[in-house]
Amino acid sequence: MTDSLLRTDPRLPTDSLLRIDDLHVEIPARDGDRRRTVHALDGVSLDLAPGEALGIVGESGCGKTMTALSVLGLLPGGARITGGSVAFAGTDLASAPEPVLRGVRGNTIGMVFQDPLTSLNPTMTIGAQVAEPLLLHKGVGKAEAWRRTEEMLRLVGLPKPGERLRTYPHQLSGGMRQRVAIAMALICEPALLIADEPTTALDVTTQAQILELIDELRTRLGMALILVTHDLGVIARRVDRVAVMYAGRTVERAGVRALFAAPRHRYTQALFAALPERAADASQPLATIPGLPPSPADRTRGCRFAPRCEFASERCETEEPPLSTDEGASRDAHAFACFHPVPPDADPVAQLVPAVPAPVPVPADDVLLRVTGLTKDYPLRGGPFALRRGAAVSAVAGVSLSVRRGETFGIVGESGCGKSTLGRLVVGMEPPTAGSIRFGERDPAALDRRARKAHRREVQLMFQDSYASMDPRMRVAAILREPLVIQGIGDRAGQDARIARLLDDVGLPRGAVDRYPHEFSGGQRQRLGLARALALSPSLVVADEPVSALDVSVQAQILNLMRELQREKGVAYLFISHDLAVVRYLADRVGVMYLGKLVETGPAATVFASPLHPYTRGLLDTADHADPGDGAGVRPSAAPLGGETPSAADPPSGCRFRTRCPYARDICAREEPMPAEPGAPGHAVACHFPLAPAAR
Amino acid sequence: MTAAGSVSAAPATPGPGRRALAVFTRDKPALAGAVVLVALMAFCFLGPLIRPTDQVHTDLGRANLPPGSPGHPLGTTDLGYDMLGRLMTGGQTSLEVGLAAGLLATFIGTVYGAVAGYFGGWLDAAMMRITDAALAIPALFLLVVVATIVTPSKPVLTLIIASVAWLSPARLIRGEALALRSRDYVHAMRLMGGGGTRAVFRHIVPNAIGTVIVNATFQIADAILYVAYLSFLGLSIPPPAADWGSMLSTGITYTQVGYWWLIFPPGIAIVLVVAAFTFLGDGLRDAFDVRLQRTRRNRR
Numbered sequence: 001m002t003d004s005l006l007r008t009d010p011r012l013p014t015d016s017l018l019r020i021d022d023l024h025v026e027i028p029a030r031d032g033d034r035r036r037t038v039h040a041l042d043g044v045s046l047d048l049a050p051g052e053a054l055g056i057v058g059e060s061g062c063g064k065t066m067t068a069l070s071v072l073g074l075l076p077g078g079a080r081i082t083g084g085s086v087a088f089a090g091t092d093l094a095s096a097p098e099p100v101l102r103g104v105r106g107n108t109i110g111m112v113f114q115d116p117l118t119s120l121n122p123t124m125t126i127g128a129q130v131a132e133p134l135l136l137h138k139g140v141g142k143a144e145a146w147r148r149t150e151e152m153l154r155l156v157g158l159p160k161p162g163e164r165l166r167t168y169p170h171q172l173s174g175g176m177r178q179r180v181a182i183a184m185a186l187i188c189e190p191a192l193l194i195a196d197e198p199t200t201a202l203d204v205t206t207q208a209q210i211l212e213l214i215d216e217l218r219t220r221l222g223m224a225l226i227l228v229t230h231d232l233g234v235i236a237r238r239v240d241r242v243a244v245m246y247a248g249r250t251v252e253r254a255g256v257r258a259l260f261a262a263p264r265h266r267y268t269q270a271l272f273a274a275l276p277e278r279a280a281d282a283s284q285p286l287a288t289i290p291g292l293p294p295s296p297a298d299r300t301r302g303c304r305f306a307p308r309c310e311f312a313s314e315r316c317e318t319e320e321p322p323l324s325t326d327e328g329a330s331r332d333a334h335a336f337a338c339f340h341p342v343p344p345d346a347d348p349v350a351q352l353v354p355a356v357p358a359p360v361p362v363p364a365d366d367v368l369l370r371v372t373g374l375t376k377d378y379p380l381r382g383g384p385f386a387l388r389r390g391a392a393v394s395a396v397a398g399v400s401l402s403v404r405r406g407e408t409f410g411i412v413g414e415s416g417c418g419k420s421t422l423g424r425l426v427v428g429m430e431p432p433t434a435g436s437i438r439f440g441e442r443d444p445a446a447l448d449r450r451a452r453k454a455h456r457r458e459v460q461l462m463f464q465d466s467y468a469s470m471d472p473r474m475r476v477a478a479i480l481r482e483p484l485v486i487q488g489i490g491d492r493a494g495q496d497a498r499i500a501r502l503l504d505d506v507g508l509p510r511g512a513v514d515r516y517p518h519e520f521s522g523g524q525r526q527r528l529g530l531a532r533a534l535a536l537s538p539s540l541v542v543a544d545e546p547v548s549a550l551d552v553s554v555q556a557q558i559l560n561l562m563r564e565l566q567r568e569k570g571v572a573y574l575f576i577s578h579d580l581a582v583v584r585y586l587a588d589r590v591g592v593m594y595l596g597k598l599v600e601t602g603p604a605a606t607v608f609a610s611p612l613h614p615y616t617r618g619l620l621d622t623a624d625h626a627d628p629g630d631g632a633g634v635r636p637s638a639a640p641l642g643g644e645t646p647s648a649a650d651p652p653s654g655c656r657f658r659t660r661c662p663y664a665r666d667i668c669a670r671e672e673p674m675p676a677e678p679g680a681p682g683h684a685v686a687c688h689f690p691l692a693p694a695a696r
Numbered sequence: 697m698t699a700a701g702s703v704s705a706a707p708a709t710p711g712p713g714r715r716a717l718a719v720f721t722r723d724k725p726a727l728a729g730a731v732v733l734v735a736l737m738a739f740c741f742l743g744p745l746i747r748p749t750d751q752v753h754t755d756l757g758r759a760n761l762p763p764g765s766p767g768h769p770l771g772t773t774d775l776g777y778d779m780l781g782r783l784m785t786g787g788q789t790s791l792e793v794g795l796a797a798g799l800l801a802t803f804i805g806t807v808y809g810a811v812a813g814y815f816g817g818w819l820d821a822a823m824m825r826i827t828d829a830a831l832a833i834p835a836l837f838l839l840v841v842v843a844t845i846v847t848p849s850k851p852v853l854t855l856i857i858a859s860v861a862w863l864s865p866a867r868l869i870r871g872e873a874l875a876l877r878s879r880d881y882v883h884a885m886r887l888m889g890g891g892g893t894r895a896v897f898r899h900i901v902p903n904a905i906g907t908v909i910v911n912a913t914f915q916i917a918d919a920i921l922y923v924a925y926l927s928f929l930g931l932s933i934p935p936p937a938a939d940w941g942s943m944l945s946t947g948i949t950y951t952q953v954g955y956w957w958l959i960f961p962p963g964i965a966i967v968l969v970v971a972a973f974t975f976l977g978d979g980l981r982d983a984f985d986v987r988l989q990r991t992r993r994n995r996r
Contacts, residue, residue, distance in 0.1 A: 427887055428887070429883060429886070429887060452889075453889040454889075456887060456888060456889035457889075460887060460888075461883075461884070461887050463880050463884065465880065468879060468880040468881070469880035469881050469883070469884045470881055470884075471881045471898075471899055471902070471903065472903070473902045473903055473905075482885060482888060482890070482898075483888040483889075486885070486888045486889050486890040486894065487888065487889055532884070536888070
């Protein structure tokens with residue numbers, strides 16, 4: 001510690017690097033004319049030894065980011081610490097004056113934020129930004145600062161760091177930007193790195209690279225890490241200990257193995273059970289947590305989770321459970337704040353999954369949608385004097401697939417692989433450049449105006465952001481009535497009855513008709529979005545990332561609902577998602593997309609169990625499962641996909657995956673592989689050297 | 697399976713208009729503007745009923761009486777009309793033509809801009825070149841030329857002013873429409889089979905309504921000024937009818953002799969009404985902005 005401002009307070013324990021005790025943060029808020037206080041943090045306790053990695057998990061709004069910000073004294077305007085202490089290396093940061101905090105930020109504590117695009121200054125070069133903390137805190141000369149910056153950029157894996165010093169953030173990809181942000185946080189060699197959702201904005205394969213990098217740098221520099229995330233999969237393999245937060249409080253604290261093997265708090269247990277990858281088998285509905293997290297403005301007595309907990313007793317509603325342990329007072333003890341904890345030897349998941357195994361009806365062999373050679377190019381417009389005429393972004397390139405009546409076809413792939421474009425083409429939002437889309441015998445492109453309007457009833461889109469997909473000036477009744485009015489279905493009374501039925505179907509109260517979309521929570525809005533998509537009784541719903549913006553517990557509710565309604569109405573889904581676990585749970589068949597190409601299709605179980613394409617294999621290996629593993633024998637050959645997806649404006653010749661493929665040979669660059677079925681029938685792969693089916 | 701029932705119990709949520717009103721009423725200058733406008737309207741339209749005066753026959757025997765003369769609290773004009781009464785009837789013309797022209801211009805501009813912005817492409821290009829060309833001609837010049845060709849009456853004056861004033865709302869709303877047409881809810885409506893008319897009138901215009909209303913108040917203020925310009929130049933409705941602009945014009949002739957009461961009352965009235973509309977517009981803009989902020993905050 002070179003900073004003279006950091007003085008040691010003898011009353012504070014020194015064996016831990018950071019110790020947060022019963023921290024309270026309040027934000028004054030106004031709701032119309034009423035003044036209220038939002039209790040953003042309401043008793044957070046953590047501690048962290050030097051060199052240790054701690055994960056903070058929780059759903060959105062639980063206060064995990066607020067905890068990270070309060071360590072640095074960077075609380076948003078109006079918020080203040082009203083109780084508790086934040087002891088960092090012997091100094092109480094909660095009461096420290098601004099100059100002390102400034103000496104800590106970026107110096108002894110580094111921070112990485114979620115969105116690397118907004119956390120970097122677009123008008124400053126990479127080099128100047130990374131060097132800035134050095135110049136601020138260490139008082140080194142300019143030449144020395146540049147030398148160390150280049151070294152740090154090399155350390156975070158930026159290729160050709162010397163040249164990158166003078167580039168601007170927009171010239172780098174998302175993953176590279178996050179590497180720069182990490183370099184900036186680490187340049188002063190902090191004792192603690194706080195990473196707030198560092199990979200949420202990134203793709204699966206990039207996410208794995210970044211987490212690997214943070215891991216490696218941590219051991220190398222011997223710093224402590226706080227990893228804040230909503231994703232249990234991210235935390236499972238990367239930290240030593242985990243703190244689970246709910247509604248502004250730490251509800252459980254334990255070593256990562258202990259927590260994942262046997263969560264003790266009922267909330268943690270329910271959270272695990274709601275994970276699609278933990279579902280016992282795909283025919284079972286997911287366990288859900290009923291209701292929503294409490295608003296931080298309504299402070300209730302007793303346990304915050306009690307209203308949603310099926311084990312809650314009277315005591316839970318009146319008395320606040322303290323964070324305690326039944327393993328003795330050791331620092332590593334498994335602590336939880338629950339009066340009715342899960343017994344230590346119980347199977348955490350089995351208990352909660354309700355036993356309603358309605359078997360999924362096997363989809364009839366009746367093809368509803370057949371897509372052949374579908375291609376979409378977006379011409380690149382470089383202004384009137386562009387040199388490259390005819391250049392185009394190849395978003396979807398020759399995709400062929402079929403969806404049967406009543407089945408779920410999942411499309412997985414990373415961002416930019418063309419999966420959303422495929423969805424837009426199928427619903428007819430955009431015309432394809434080439435190829436055909438047929439519904440049964442019908443070709444929507446060949447229909448006249450009137451027939452095409454009628455055809456719209458057949459296929460509907462469920463949006464990722466259902467809030468943006470609803471007119472903010474319309475009440476729910478008008479939103480749900482709109483499709484019926486446009487298609488001229490029923491009179492007003494008939495439409496009202498239908499709207500009421502739709503709301504019943506998606507589990508929303510009928511009183512919702514008088515509300516505006518902004519009054520609903522994310523999950524409720526997604527229910528509305530589903531209701532609207534189903535209003536015209538379509539035979540196909542294209543669902544574009546319908547659950548990716550939702551918390552795990554809410555996501556499980558929506559997935560169950562989608563499956564339930566599919567069973568009732570026989571609707572087919574084209575389900576587009578980047579989340580492998582969700583697709584594996586919901587889809588009957590899947591297609592894997594890479595850079596506009598469909599590289600592998602087949603029954604979901606087969607594809608996930610024995611992938612044939614190296615890319616699918618890589619995706620499955622890099623995806624983080626909510627499982628810390630037992631340390632031995634897990635994924636021995638796990639080789640995370642290196643590199644980054646090439647630009648779709650200039651795709652590689654031959655096989656588009658070859659630039660990242662470990663098995664690529666000359667033929668891959670010359671010839672484009674055609675889909676073939678080397679193994680089980682119905683399991684097609686477009687690869688010259690498909691993996692042996694038993695490779696996994 | 698039921699989602700949390702917090703949305704079921706309470707009565708229907710007030711619409712965005714009502715919420716904007718709640719914010720608006722807390723805005724002191726805007727409220728003052730509204731009060732001044734109501735007072736001026738009452739003065740101009742109800743005043744003559746309470747205090748009827750002869751504004752048709754000249755009475756040169758009582759010309760140019762100073763304020764405070766018996767029966768004429770604001771004095772008389774050069775032709776012997778009662779100043780107070782003339783302020784009322786003149787105000788009727790100014791306010792009627794201003795309001796009508798401002799609203800008409802906003803309406804035409806909104807529809808024109810929304811159509812151009814929503815449909816885009818060559819239609820947008822063609823429509824916008826027309827407005828660009830029209831904007832290139834100085835408005836006052838155009839007004840003067842037209843007003844010298846036709847003899848103005850109230851409807852004619854309204855049309856003339858609106859025909860110049862609709863250009864700026866058209867460009868403004870076109871910009872809004874360009875942004876709104878790529879919103880997901882417009883896509884969603886098109887996927888249901890809905891067409892352009894529905895998109896423009898059900899989604900684009902209602903969602904641009906904040907801009908439209910705010911712009912309308914400024915348009916009205918502008919139109920009132922236009923009326924004043926034109927009549928000041930002697931191109932307004934012929935005597936014995938009057939408006940505040942023509943009253944000013946008459947008064948100017950007598951500045952050298954010190955008949956100040958011919959200038960100040962109509963001048964102050966014009967300033968007052970334009971300022972009131974401007975405050976009102978500012979207040980409305982804030983009201984709609986706050987509504988949007990609140991919506992955003994509720995979003996999770």
